[in-house]
Amino acid sequence: MYAFDYQRPSALDEAVALLRDLDEPKVLAGGQTLLPTLKQRLAQPGSLVDLSRIPGLSGIERRGEGLFIGAMARHAQVATSPLVQEVIPALAELAGMIGDPAVRNRGTLGGSIANNDPTADYPAACLGLGASIVTNARTLVADDFFTGLFETALGEDELVVGVEFPAPARAGYAKFRNPASRYAMAGAFVAQMADGVRVAITGAGQGGVFRWAEAEEALHADFRPESIAELTLDASDIMSDLHGSADYRAQLVKVMTLRALVAALR
Amino acid sequence: MNANTASNVTPIGAAVRRKEDHRFITGKGRYTDDLHRPGEAQAYFLRSPHAHARIRSLDTAEAAAMPGVVAILTGAELAEDKVGDLICGWMIHSVDGSPMRMGSHPALAKDTVRYVGDHVAVVIAETLNQAKDAAAAIAVDYEVLPAVSDLAQAQAEGAPQLHEVAPRNVVFAWELGDKDATDTAFANAAHVIPIDVVNNRLAPNPIEPRAAIGDYDSGDDAFTLWTTSQNPHLARLVLSAFVGIAPENKLRVIAPDVGGGFGSKIFIYAEETVCAWASKRVGRPVKWTCDRSEAFLCDAHGRDHITHAELALDPAGRILGFRVKTTANMGAYLSTFASSIPTYLYATLLSGQYDIPAIHCHVDAVYTNTAPVDAYRGAGRPEATFLVERIVEIAARTLKMDSAAFRRLNFVTSFPHQTPVIMNYDAGDYAASLDKALELADYAGFPARKTEAERRGKLRGIGLSNYIEACGIAPSAAVGSLGAGVGLWESAEVRVNPTGNVEVLTGSHSHGQGHETTFAQLVSSRLGIPMDQVSIVHGDTDKVQFGMGTYGSRSGAVGMSAIVKALDKVEAKAKKIAAHMLEAAEGDIEFKDGRFSVAGTDRWLGFAEVALNAYVAHKFPTSEIEPGLKEGAFYDPTNFTFPAGCHVCEVEIDPDTGVTQIVNFTAVDDFGVVINPMIVEGQVHGGIAQGVGQALMESVHYDADGQLVTGSFMDYTMPRAENLPSFRIGLTQTRCPSNPLGIKGCGEAGAIAAPPAVINAITMALGTEDVSMPATPAKVWQIIQAWRAVAQAAE
Structure with missing residues (x-):
């Protein structure tokens, strides 16, 4: 860990002011990503602004x-x-x-x-x-x-x-854990909302979380597994690494979407 | 003497709880990092970021002036103090008779670095943060050289060369067995089964990372080194006789509580060498604790073989011959025992449980720009077992024979059995463990379970692994003739105190095995005293006589045998003393259940009474019998021991995700006499977990430039509880005839047996033999896709 200054404001305004005024500040909330990063000297913020003493943020x-x-x-x-x-x-x-x-x-x-x-x-x-x-x-x-x-x-x-x-009519989440890190290698959140179905995918996209439009349309028409059974996700924007190719992750996205749907229908 | 009645005795075979666990569970363990020496400074190693580079220049001036820096030391200071290279203690000769090519291995680089993590300099500072800050300020001008990290490319024409002494990176080209006889067997074969296997490289990952504290006492001109070692005496010997830190009598090595080793803490590494040496140079105790990232970079890795092999069969499926060609990765330098692993701990086990008339094995050991490779749980034997049990399985499937029946047809059934690859199997009953395993695994019910799984859309397979290993390492003269630089006996001293309790000083070292319990059980049952009156002392060269340490499942078979020998001497002397006390002839004294009695009478003395009298020395002539009751012994085994058994793995594969779930795992082992079945079960569980880890998830991966890709638990997959079912465990027993207790050893069996059992199950489920380790979900899914594509094309 590199040395840094530590601030623990007791009001939101104070925190915002600190973020504006300090040199290279970082916000500390639960610290579950930030602290390991600091310990491994992978980040060198000037200051940490700890939000834990600001009242009313955890309701x-x-x-x-x-x-x-x-x-x-x-x-x-x-x-x-x-x-x-x-x-x-x-x-x-x-x-x-x-x-x-x-x-x-x-x-x-x-x-x-x-x-x-x-x-x-x-x-x-x-x-x-x-x-x-x-x-x-x-x-x-x-x-x-x-x-x-x-x-x-x-x-x-x-x-x-x-x-x-917003409250969904029905919703489900399923994820495939990376065997090593246990983060999502593919996670699908499927929700039937008042204005349509939303399918959000994490863990797989090269650009981070994204919506799978084809699956949303198909499920909006009919909220059943059969609706997406024949769909395949285009793998061109899907991550590929040591743990799995883009094709494999695209497959996992589909399987997790189906499983999230099954969970939503439970 | 109530305390001496047999009811307080813990017999051999009792599943008593581990004495040491109170200490560990209540946080009172004392590991090296828990210890602090007054005035200690912290060491941090600057490591090479390149897989291969020449150091053009190294400027420490700016770094040395930074806050808290005590000293910055490099290879130049090491040379100035004439500190010797790290060594490899097992000489292997190539087929042409030439000795293995050992490249120089300094503890701090002289002018070249050869793997990512190689040691460039050490910064010693008041705090670790200051040391790290200063390390970042050291200016190193590297001339980056081409690197070779791929084992298959290391011997290629034009491949980058690591050591001048080793052309084409070949450490040795070695062989074992009779080539002509093997060629003849193949010439006469009805079937030849070929196989290509890769035995994946593993990171050992003990829960406690390595650590060291060097402390030089200028008053006595003597060093103390606390270090995470499985064999502190060997560390002292190497650091003294070869590295030249100090004479043995001026170097005390202490390995306190050690949290797992799996082999990786056998070796003498750069870091503890530097801590010991630097403590004199800077006049301060010097402490280093490895972090997990460093452990991935520079703890010696395990396995890493590429093998092509062929099995020759007669028309009925009897094995006629076995031909093996292996390339073994040694990494960038030869670690302490590296050369013995792919040779005498590997090729000697290629006969498996089978009667194979002719075997020939050729091994090329090569350098690559990767971390050194050395012993890891099983060490050579897992590589042999994986090869044998995979090719045997493929042979059975090719001949359309039942897997169990094929093995049974080829089992060794009479003992002793001389294999064509040195080993002489002394005892075993392979059919017995196979039968019991098939019963426990409900092998007969598998087809019904497979059908049921198919209805659920799952692919189900079952795989056998009939492993054998050579443990109880090892007869000194035998290993000496094979190139070992040391003898592999063990020592013990039994000190009976005047009040009748006992300290056992053992050359074995416990780093998770539970010696404080099992060794005490042995003494309790033998002397008839309660187990809590027996203390086991180990891990300190100033307390304990020279010993060889713990690895190769040797502490029961060799370490406890030394204790037995010492106990024999204690009993013999105590009988002489008891005879005088009871005014009887020595030959009439019997010792049983903690009592010395005169045969045929009701006159007896308790063990503690005799012990007290040994020290009071009033009742026997000290001109004939020395006072005291303390005996030492060295035990050299007469043979290796041969634990063997049958593991059965049943898997279910989800074709949608490629996930392999182990639904049943059965292990039936013949470990000979078992001291504590609970501890043995624990060893089996842990071994299977590591074996499953190798089969399904673990793999060290370097990229083409030699950068370590799997440098943390974010990318290196360890087995977890959820990856394992509740095991079905069974034991069969043939007594080991080669040691007094009949013990064979159990520490490595799971890691040896499990990988082929898992892969045999997966290949059966998938219907293809082309499944390499680790069989990750991604890999299995790709195999299923390829297989479906072929099936569709055929339609």
Whole structure:
């Protein structure tokens, strides 16, 4: 780890001001990606701005038909929340599948989506449910928020405050874990919403999380496995590495989509 | 003497809990990194980022001036102090009679680096962070040279050369067996079964990374080295006699609690060498703890063979001959025992459990720009077993014979059995373990299970592995004649204290095996005293007489046999003392259940009474019998031991994802006499897990430039609990005739037996033999796709 300054603001405004004023700051939420990165000297921020003492960022509440989940809500909190389990059970299940117990008890929703790791789970839920990301400055729809590998629409002094999740009629999530890292090699979030079906894919896209339009159309027409049985995902934008070719990942995307659909129909 | 009654004895064969686990489970283990010496400084190694480069210049001036830096040392200082190279202790001669080509292996590079992670310099600083900061400021001007990381390319014309002494990177071209007899067998064969296999390279990954603290005491002009070693005496011998750190009497090596080794902690590495040497040079204790990334780079890897082999069969399926050509990767330098692994620990096991009249094996060992390769759990024997059990399986399938029946037809059935590749099998019953394994695995019920799985869209297969290994390493004269630089006996000292409790000083070293329990069981049952009155002392060259350490499943067969010999002497002397105390003839004294009694009378003394009298020395003539009760012994085995058995793996493959699920795994092993069945089961479980890891997920991968791609757990896949079923474990027993306890050894069996069992099951499920390890989901899915494409084309 390289030396850095450490700030722990107690209000959102203060945090935003620090991000504006400090030299090369980094936001510390749950730290489950950032801290290992620092330990391996793969990043050298000037300062860490720790959000853990800002009140009111970790609540889970009903908002209209859906949910509002604070940015600092831990994965374990979302996984075990009776409210999430009632309103969007697929989201609670997804949160319970992230990492391991230690990660789930430290990692946060806001940290995950702000990092936008192409193999993370939460981006698939946000995009799959058509969630809105609420920041200190504005509200962005998920389709505009995730912009590329480890890239989001967040400005340099912009912080995620929480996420508004509309309630789906039915939804499911399935992922194929990378055998080594256990991150998603292919994860599919399938949701039947009031205005159509959304299918969001994580772990496989060269540009990070994406929507599988053909599967959405087919399932919008008929929300049954048979609708997508003959579909194949074009592998040209799919990642290829030591753990699997693009063709293999494209196949996994399809299988996970089917399994997410089966989960949604349960 | 209540304490001496037999009811407090823990007999051999009792599944008692491990004594050492209280310490480990309550966090009281003392590992090298837990230890701190007053004034210690931290070492950090600057490692080569290139697979092959010449160091044009190395400028440490700026780095040396940075905060907290105590010293920066390089190969130049090493040479200045005349510190010798690291060595390989087993001489192999090539077919042409020439000795193996050992390239210079300095602990810090002189002018060339030969793999990513090779040691360029050490920074010693007040804190690790300061050392790392300074290391980043060292200016190294590298002339990057072409590298060869691919084993198959290492001997090619024009391939980059690693060591001048080794043209075409060949360390040795060695052979074993009778080539003419083997050629004749093939000439007479009705069937010839060919196979090409790759035995994948593995990273050992013990849970505790390596660590060392060197501490020079200028008052005594003596060194102490705490290090994560499986064999501290051997480390002292090598560091003293070859590297030249200090004379043996001025170098104390302590291997405290060690958290797993799997072979990787046998070897004498650059880091502990440098910590010991540097502690004198800088006048401070010097500490180094490996991080996981460094462990992937520079712990000696395992396996890494490419082999072509052929099996000659008669019309009925009897094996006539076996021909093997292997290329073995040694990495960039020869590690401590590297040369013995693909030779005498490999080719000598190529007869498997089978009566094969003629075998010939040729091995080319080659250098590549990769980390050194040496012993890893099983060491040579997994490579042999994988080859034998795959080719035997393919032979059975080719001849359309039942896999079990084919093996049974070819089993060795009478003992002793001399194989054509040195080994003399002393005892075994291969049909017994096969029968029991088939029963436990419900082999007969497999077709029904396969049909049921097909209804669920799953591909199901079952695979056998009838392994044999040579353990209890090894008779000293025998290994000496084969090139070993050391004898492979073991030592023990049994110290009976005046109050009747016992300390056993053993040359074996426990790093997970549970010696504190099993060795105490032996003493408890023999002396009739409770197990908690027996302490096992190991791992410190100042406390324990010279010993050879723990590897090759030798601590039971060799280490405990030395204890038995020492106990024999203790008993003999105690009988003399008891005879005087009981005023009886020595020949009338019997020792049983902790009592010395006069035969045919009710007169007896407890063990503790005799022990006390041995030290009080009032009741016997000290001119005839020395006071005290402490005896030592060295035991040299008369033969290797030959654990063997049958493992059966049943898999189900999901054709949609290529995921292989092991649905059943049965292991029936003949380990001879078992001291503690619970510990043995644990060893079997761990071994199978590592074997399954090799078969399904683990593989060290270097890219064409020699960069390590699988440098962390993000990319190197370790087996997990969810990858394994609840094992079905069974034992058969033939007593080992070659040691007093009848023990064969159990530490490596799982890692040896499991890989071919898994791959035989997968190849059966897929209907193709062309499945290499690791059979990852991606690879299996690609095989299924190719197979479906062929099937569609045929329609």
